[in-house]
Amino acid sequence: MKLSNSSQYAIRILTYITIQNESLINAFKLSQTLQIPYKFLTKIMTALVKADLVESTRGREGGFRLKKEASKIKVDDILNIFNDNMKKEECLLGIGQCDTHCKCALHDQWMEPKLLLQKMFRESNLEAISKKATKV
Amino acid sequence: MKLSNSSQYAIRILTYITIQNESLINAFKLSQTLQIPYKFLTKIMTALVKADLVESTRGREGGFRLKKEASKIKVDDILNIFNDNMKKEECLLGIGQCDTHCKCALHDQWMEPKLLLQKMFRESNLEAISKKATKV
DNA sequence: AATTAATACCACCTTTAAGTAGTAATTAAA
DNA sequence: TTTAATTACTACTTAAAGGTGGTATTAATT
Ligand code: SF4
Ligand code: SF4
Numbered sequence: 001m002k003l004s005n006s007s008q009y010a011i012r013i014l015t016y017i018t019i020q021n022e023s024l025i026n027a028f029k030l031s032q033t034l035q036i037p038y039k040f041l042t043k044i045m046t047a048l049v050k051a052d053l054v055e056s057t058r059g060r061e062g063g064f065r066l067k068k069e070a071s072k073i074k075v076d077d078i079l080n081i082f083n084d085n086m087k088k089e090e091c092l093l094g095i096g097q098c099d100t101h102c103k104c105a106l107h108d109q110w111m112e113p114k115l116l117l118q119k120m121f122r123e124s125n126l127e128a129i130s131k132k133a134t135k136v
Numbered sequence: 137m138k139l140s141n142s143s144q145y146a147i148r149i150l151t152y153i154t155i156q157n158e159s160l161i162n163a164f165k166l167s168q169t170l171q172i173p174y175k176f177l178t179k180i181m182t183a184l185v186k187a188d189l190v191e192s193t194r195g196r197e198g199g200f201r202l203k204k205e206a207s208k209i210k211v212d213d214i215l216n217i218f219n220d221n222m223k224k225e226e227c228l229l230g231i232g233q234c235d236t237h238c239k240c241a242l243h244d245q246w247m248e249p250k251l252l253l254q255k256m257f258r259e260s261n262l263e264a265i266s267k268k269a270t271k272v
Numbered sequence: 273a274a275t276t277a278a279t280a281c282c283a284c285c286t287t288t289a290a291g292t293a294g295t296a297a298t299t300a301a302a
Numbered sequence: 303t304t305t306a307a308t309t310a311c312t313a314c315t316t317a318a319a320g321g322t323g324g325t326a327t328t329a330a331t332t
Pocket of ligand 1: 089091093096098099104105106107
């Protein structure tokens with residue numbers, strides 16, 4: 001019942017970049033500040049670049065910045081990259097394909113938290129959540 | 137954002153045993169009915185026996201039955217076996233040790249679904265949920 | 273032009289979850 | 303007492319996530 005490390009890291013990275021609001025932040029700084037293993041972090045950054053959430057500048061004095069406005073990047077966009085988002089049909093017991101008539105033992109109780117999680121992921125954007133964070 | 141296969145299987149197994157309410161059900165029957173790989177299922181059953189949720193009878197005509205009343209077995213008890221329960225300090229972004237003053241970017245939105253999930257796991261018992269299930 | 277500091281890429285290693293195989297122990301039935 | 307049907311135990315294999323290492327590429331500085 002948790003997000004993958006990649007997703008957790010990615011959200012923290014992007015939140016931090018949003019808060020800093022500098023022209024460019026490099027991987028070493030991110031790795032140090034957020035305590036994420038450098039090599040793993042660069043792997044994640046490459047994924048964020050490929051997903052068009054971040055743009056990179058190579059070479060000396062290079063680094064990363066957001067590619068869109070922070071308000072346009074939703075948590076869901078981040079989770080999608082690592083296949084870690086809460087899908088409409090997200091299933092708690094792994095039987096799948098159920099509805100209100102054909103349902104598993106936990107269906108009823110699962111619907112409410114599931115919807116809240118979907119809502120949180122789909123409606124939260126980086127600008128909004130980065131304002132709330134008091135630590136990254 | 138999902139339970140482990142072991143937890144999913146275990147909940148389905150125990151729900152099915154509760155619904156059947158037979159004196160003994162054997163692993164082959166469970167495996168067939170619930171479409172769970174036989175060898176993996178027997179491994180899970182051993183864990184359930186060791187956790188005292190189920191008792192077994194070995195040898196010919198043997199099988200499994202609940203060791204306590206269904207109403208006394210909570211979903212949380214099952215998840216605990218596979219270390220898959222929602223702990224009080226369960227953390228979404230992996231920073232840990234936060235409160236309302238020192239919190240991550242998603243803390244506020246995470247509290248509500250987290251509490252609902254805790255509630256679901258801690259307050260649901262096998263008797264109640266097995267009545268709701270229309271499929272296992 | 274050479275050096276340095278950065279990202280990109282590719283291949284590998286490690287750990288954990290998921291699943292499989294074989295055999296021993298147990299018990300009822302034949 | 304033998305056989306068949308069952309759970310228990312131990313060890314292995316596979317797949318996926320998490321993480322590391324080395325080198326190529328890029329670009330500003332010297
Ligand atoms: S009812 Fe249960 S098994 Fe069916 S899709 Fe929903 S969570 Fe999964
Ligand atoms: S505030 Fe965020 S990082 Fe801190 S414990 Fe809660 S979920 Fe984890």
